[in-house]
Amino acid sequence: MPIIEVKDLIKKFGDFIAVAGLSFQVEAGEIVAFLGPNGAGKTTTIKMLTTVLKPTSGYIALDGANPVTEKNKARRSFGIVFQDASLDDELTAYENMLVHAILYHVPAKGRKEKIDKLLDFVELLDRRREFVKNFSGGMKRRLEIAKGLLHHPKILFLDEPTQGLDPQTRYHIWDYIKKLNQEEKMTVFFTTHYIEEAEKMADRVIIVDHGQIIASGSPIELKNRTGADTLEAAFIELTGSVIREEKADSLSRMRRRFRH
Amino acid sequence: MEIIYILWLRQIKRYLRSKARIIGSLGQPLLFMVAFGFGFGPIFRKAGEGNYVQFLVPGVIAMTILFTAVFNGLEIIWDRQFGFLKEMLVAPVSRLKIMIGRNLGGATIAVVQGLIVLAISFGLGFRLEHWWSIWPALGFMFLIAYLFTLFGTAIASLLKDMQGFQLIMNFLVMPLFFLSGAFFPLADLPAPMLAVVKVDPVSYGVDSLRGVLAGLNHFSLFSDLAVLVSLIVFLLVVASYLFSRIEA
Numbered sequence: 001m002p003i004i005e006v007k008d009l010i011k012k013f014g015d016f017i018a019v020a021g022l023s024f025q026v027e028a029g030e031i032v033a034f035l036g037p038n039g040a041g042k043t044t045t046i047k048m049l050t051t052v053l054k055p056t057s058g059y060i061a062l063d064g065a066n067p068v069t070e071k072n073k074a075r076r077s078f079g080i081v082f083q084d085a086s087l088d089d090e091l092t093a094y095e096n097m098l099v100h101a102i103l104y105h106v107p108a109k110g111r112k113e114k115i116d117k118l119l120d121f122v123e124l125l126d127r128r129r130e131f132v133k134n135f136s137g138g139m140k141r142r143l144e145i146a147k148g149l150l151h152h153p154k155i156l157f158l159d160e161p162t163q164g165l166d167p168q169t170r171y172h173i174w175d176y177i178k179k180l181n182q183e184e185k186m187t188v189f190f191t192t193h194y195i196e197e198a199e200k201m202a203d204r205v206i207i208v209d210h211g212q213i214i215a216s217g218s219p220i221e222l223k224n225r226t227g228a229d230t231l232e233a234a235f236i237e238l239t240g241s242v243i244r245e246e247k248a249d250s251l252s253r254m255r256r257r258f259r260h
Numbered sequence: 261m262e263i264i265y266i267l268w269l270r271q272i273k274r275y276l277r278s279k280a281r282i283i284g285s286l287g288q289p290l291l292f293m294v295a296f297g298f299g300f301g302p303i304f305r306k307a308g309e310g311n312y313v314q315f316l317v318p319g320v321i322a323m324t325i326l327f328t329a330v331f332n333g334l335e336i337i338w339d340r341q342f343g344f345l346k347e348m349l350v351a352p353v354s355r356l357k358i359m360i361g362r363n364l365g366g367a368t369i370a371v372v373q374g375l376i377v378l379a380i381s382f383g384l385g386f387r388l389e390h391w392w393s394i395w396p397a398l399g400f401m402f403l404i405a406y407l408f409t410l411f412g413t414a415i416a417s418l419l420k421d422m423q424g425f426q427l428i429m430n431f432l433v434m435p436l437f438f439l440s441g442a443f444f445p446l447a448d449l450p451a452p453m454l455a456v457v458k459v460d461p462v463s464y465g466v467d468s469l470r471g472v473l474a475g476l477n478h479f480s481l482f483s484d485l486a487v488l489v490s491l492i493v494f495l496l497v498v499a500s501y502l503f504s505r506i507e508a
Contacts, residue, residue, distance in 0.1 A: 050350050052508045075352035085343035090274045102266045103351035 001064065003028040003077075003155060003187050004049070009058035011044050011211075018044040020211035021058070026204075028154070029185040031178075033198035035235060036208040038244040042191045043083055045208075046159050049189075050080050063154055079104070081148035083159035083191075085140065089133035093124050093143055096132060097150060104151040118146040121176065122169075137164055145173055152180065158190035162197065170194070174201055199231035209239050263353050264361035271332070271365025275372075282373075289324045289377045293317060293384055296443065309445060315476060317381040318469035319442030322404060325374040326462060329405045330433050332366030333412015336506075337419055346508040355504040363409040370405035371398070378473075389475040396472040396481075403488040404465040410495040417502035436462045446478040461491050 002025035011019040019041040026032050036042050047053040049060060051067040051074055060066060065073035087096050097115040106114065119125040122142035132140060145161055156177070162170040174197060180186045192198055198205055199219045207215040207222075215222060215238050219231045228234035275282070297313045304312035339345040348358050378386075378397075388394065415428060440462035446454065457463050468484035471477030477484070 047508075052346060052350060054507065072352055072354065075350060080350055082343070082346055086347040088270065088274075088344045088347075089342060090277055091270065095270075095273070099266055099270060100347065102262050103348065103353055105352070108262075 002026055003063050004189065005059070005061040006045075006049070007059040009045065009048065009060065010056045011041070011048060011053065012056045018211055019048070019055075022208070022211070022213060024206055024213060024216065026187060026189060028187055029181070031181055031188040031201055031203050032190070033202035033205045034189060034191045034208065035195065035198055035205055036191075037239050040208045040239075040244075041211040042208060043159055044211075046080070046157055046189075046191065050078060050157055051075055077153060078155040078157055079148050079151055079153035080157040081144055081159065081161045083163070085144070087132045087140060087143060087147075090131065092129050092131055093119060093135070094128040096143065097147055100147045101150050106151050114150065118149055119143075121149075122146040122173075138166070138169070141165055142169065149176070149180070152184055152186060155187045155189060156180070158188065158192075160191050160193065162192065162194060170197065177201075195232035195235050196230070205231065207235065207238055214238055263357050264364065267348075267358060267361030268365040268368065271362060271369060275365075275369045285324070285328065285373060286376060286380070288327075289320045290380060292320050292323070293377075293381060297384060311385075313381075313385050314387070314474045315445070315470070316443065317378070317384075317386040318473045318476075319440070319466050320381070321374045321377050321401070321473075322440070322462065322466040322469050323437055323442055324377045325370045325401055325405050326408050326437055326465070327433065328370035328373045329366060329408035330412040330415075332369060333363070333409045333414070334416045334425070334428070335366075336362075336413060336416035337422055337425075340506075340508060341421065345506070349506065349508050356500050359413060359500055359503050363406060363413060366409035366412070367402060367405035370409065371401045374401045374405070386474075388473060393472050397469060400465070400468040400472060400484070400488070403485075403492065404462075404469075407461070407465075407488055407492050407495065410492065410499045414495060414499040414502050417499065417506050436460055439463075440466045441478070442466045461487060464488055 004026035006025070007023050009019055009022040010017070022041075022045060034042055034045070044053065048055045049062065049067060051071045054068060060068070062074045063077035065077060067074040088099070091099070094115065097119065098111075101111050101115060116125060116128070119128050122145060124139060124143060124146065127135075127139070132143065135143065141162075141164055148156070148158070148161070158177075162173060165173070177188060178201065181188050202219060204216065204218055205222055206213055215225070217225070222234045222238075223229070223231060226234040226237040228237055293313070293316065297316050301312040304310070304315070309315065336345065339348070351358070415432075439456050439460045441457050442462070446457060449457065464479060464484040464487040467477050467479045468481060468488070471481050471484065
């Protein structure tokens with residue numbers, strides 16, 4: 001049985017169709033890269049998979065649970081690192097980790113050690129008592145990732161997890177995720193604009209555009225199909241070179257409003 | 261239990277860390293107590309109603325709790341804007357626990373703000389009916405606080421951003437407060453006005469505090485208690501329904 005099953009998934013916002021009938025499956029233990037230009041519907045899809053958004057129509061199963069009708073059962077099967085912030089700025093790095101650990105039922109015994117270990121992993125251990133509002137963008141991102149790795153779910157969703165991080169940190173983090181995938185058979189479903197990350201890490205790549213799947217296969221298959229040297233070249237070949245506009249999220253809408 | 265506790269603690273920590281907000285939110289109650297308490301005091305006495313400060317202070321405490329509590333419930337909109345709402349919403353935890361933990365935190369803060377106002381009022385000449393009045397008062401303060409945190413939560417669950425904030429303050433929260441009899445006695449009110457006061461839940465909160473703190477109630481403490489508790493039960497159902505439907 002596939003661990004993620006998506007059938008004819010559709011999401012409309014008024015007249016705008018963000019996701020236009022997606023169907024795909026992910027097997028347990030696979031690492032799948034979900035790629036696409038800005039506004040292709042990647043984040044919307046991940047939001048529907050993770051119970052944050054309700055699909056307009058279509059069927060989803062995560063480890064057998066439907067995120068629409070069996071929300072809590074579905075929630076128990078996954079962890080997620082969001083594309084945008086999900087930290088409390090008024091709390092310290094450690095407190096953010098602690099809240100997350102408790103919300104995800106990380107056992108009290110060994111909780112503190114686990115938090116410290118992951119903070120150390122993303123090199124924030126010496127700043128654990130500082131408020132998140134004083135962190136730089138990269139530090140916040142690292143904390144988001146550390147938080148996402150606190151509990152070991154069956155499925156790990158990563159929505160542009162390494163956005164804005166330097167190559168050293170990205171390599172370091174992917175190394176850790178790969179290890180989790182191998183040691184615990186954790187399924188990893190991620191989006192990224194660093195196509196070389198997908199090329200290196202993913203067993204399989206799904207490329208979406210305008211809310212539909214336009215190609216799917218291993219990085220090598222996609223390169224062979226397009227005759228490209230790199231996955232990035234194959235990606236551009238498949239999706240074209242027109243620059244896309246993304247709909248603003250609520251935070252950037254608010255920032256714009258307060259700027260006047 | 262631990263989930264409720266940690267979300268309660270989060271609210272408390274955020275409160276204790278925003279010193280400017282704690283002090284800022286005491287300005288208005290202080291102004292009301294000084295300006296109205298001493299300003300209307302002589303007229304109130306001449307009308308044979310006794311000491312206006314004794315009458316007014318419980319109303320101002322109720323006001324402080326009302327505003328702090330509603331505001332705290334509405335803070336979910338900020339949680340949404342800054343992303344923390346998502347963190348709570350995808351967690352494998354019942355929505356009811358999330359809401360209760362958050363709301364207990366908000367209610368605790370509102371009660372603390374109310375107690376600070378009470379402490380200040382002693383300096384302005386307010387005196388408790390009995391020394392032990394503080395205990396039933398604490399109970400009623402908590403009921404008012406919890407009720408209106410729930411109310412704020414229910415409204416916040418319906419809003420996407422802070423655009424509607426002014427609308428809610430000016431057309432919902434302010435009328436609830438000003439029509440509650442916090443400033444004026446209910447005896448001898450014109451019938452239509454009294455009818456409005458009677459459908460305003462804040463009236464029963466104000467009345468309960470006035471009853472236990474100063475021994476001056478219009479309704480019975482029992483009916484105050486019954487109204488507050490049944491509204492809490494009702495809003496618990498409504499707010500948890502609305503909260504469970506939130507999308508981030």
